[in-house]
Amino acid sequence: MFSRRVFLGSAAAGVLVLAGCGSKKKAIPRLRASVTGKGEGDTRLLLKSAHLAPEGFEVQYSEFASGHLVVEALNGGSLDYGGMSEIPPIFAAASTIQSFKQIAVLHGDVNNQVVLVPKGSPARSIADLKGKRVGYVRATTAQYFLIRMLEEVGLTWDDIVPVAMGVSDGAAAFSQGALDAWAIYGFPIQRAIATEGARILRTANGILSGNYLVAAHVDALADPARVKIIGEYLTLLKKGFAWAVENRDQWAGIIATDIGVPKEYVVDQFRRSTAPYSLQPVTKETIASQQEVANVFQKAGLLPKPVDVRPLWDNRFNDIILKEV
Numbered sequence: 330m331f332s333r334r335v336f337l338g339s340a341a342a343g344v345l346v347l348a349g350c351g352s353k354k355k356a357i358p359r360l361r362a363s364v365t366g367k368g369e370g371d372t373r374l375l376l377k378s379a380h381l382a383p384e385g386f387e388v389q390y391s392e393f394a395s396g397h398l399v400v401e402a403l404n405g406g407s408l409d410y411g412g413m414s415e416i417p418p419i420f421a422a423a424s425t426i427q428s429f430k431q432i433a434v435l436h437g438d439v440n441n442q443v444v445l446v447p448k449g450s451p452a453r454s455i456a457d458l459k460g461k462r463v464g465y466v467r468a469t470t471a472q473y474f475l476i477r478m479l480e481e482v483g484l485t486w487d488d489i490v491p492v493a494m495g496v497s498d499g500a501a502a503f504s505q506g507a508l509d510a511w512a513i514y515g516f517p518i519q520r521a522i523a524t525e526g527a528r529i530l531r532t533a534n535g536i537l538s539g540n541y542l543v544a545a546h547v548d549a550l551a552d553p554a555r556v557k558i559i560g561e562y563l564t565l566l567k568k569g570f571a572w573a574v575e576n577r578d579q580w581a582g583i584i585a586t587d588i589g590v591p592k593e594y595v596v597d598q599f600r601r602s603t604a605p606y607s608l609q610p611v612t613k614e615t616i617a618s619q620q621e622v623a624n625v626f627q628k629a630g631l632l633p634k635p636v637d638v639r640p641l642w643d644n645r646f647n648d649i650i651l652k653e654v
Contacts, residue, residue, distance in 0.1 A: 358386040363411035368516040368584040379572035394496045397468040403429040409549040414470040415619045430643035433543035437606035442514040442533035448526030456482040461509035467493040471512040474533040516588040523590040538618040610647035
């Protein structure tokens with residue numbers, strides 16, 4: 330039989346264990362989100378610069394070089410939330426795996442999507458790229474606007490030597506003279522112009538819609554707690570984009586420091602911008618825009634089958650996006 334001392338000691342230890350269990354902090358909800366690129370494309374930088382932070386949840390960011398890698402991460406279940414252009418989801422829709430829904434549109438600049446040529450290049454138009462080595466990022470806006478630009482001058486995909494490569498590999502190849510032109514987007518443009526004397530041959534203005542998509546994993550959308558967090562995060566982004574519009578000069582300086590170029594190059598990009606970034610709801614027009622892009626890829630023979638983009642969309646966050654902040 331246990332002695333009274335042993336019993337009391339055991340009981341006291343049990344109380345301590347229970348007290349210890351009760352003192353544990355409740356786990357903070359977490360949103361796994363993507364970041365693509367640096368500078369203006371870095372959500373972390375935007376929110377930090379605008380002095381905005383999530384309340385009651387945390388965001389775990391993962392970095393990606395392009396939107397099609399974000400789609401792969403969503404389909405692999407390692408992300409709850411991600412951003413990309415209209416193009417990567419189209420290729421996902423043509424496959425057997427679709428683990429996400431498109432929940433919002435980030436509308437913004439299309440003059441930061443261009444075909445670059447090296448310093449001293451004799452090319453004066455897209456027509457001059459016939460037979461030339463042109464780098465691009467597969468399944469992104471770069472591939473799409475390159476196809477459209479070639480069509481404008483009566484050329485096809487087969488009239489150039491397309492070289493698919495990631496952003497960093499493309500930057501290295503372009504810098505080393507291994508490419509005659511480079512279809513690219515975002516901060517590498519300013520860097521190549523500032524440090525290598527690159528020249529913009531053609532921007533995507535008049536080709537791209539300016540719609541960049543926000544997507545969420547289907548499991549996150551099936552979880553009311555994470556749906557709430559996503560809604561709160563979208564509100565934070567709305568506030569961040571509003572801050573960027575109101576503080577353009579300050580934001581330009583922050584971006585320039587982040588990507589390592591003189592501020593005047595970013596200021597010039599802002600001056601040529603077709604639109605500041607803003608969060609927009611899902612509409613019939615945005616769905617139709619993505620469908621048009623899908624049709625172009627289908628016509629070019631780059632999709633295995635026709636794609637209907639309508640099942641990719643989910644408009645449950647429209648009220649939050651339309652709400653004034």
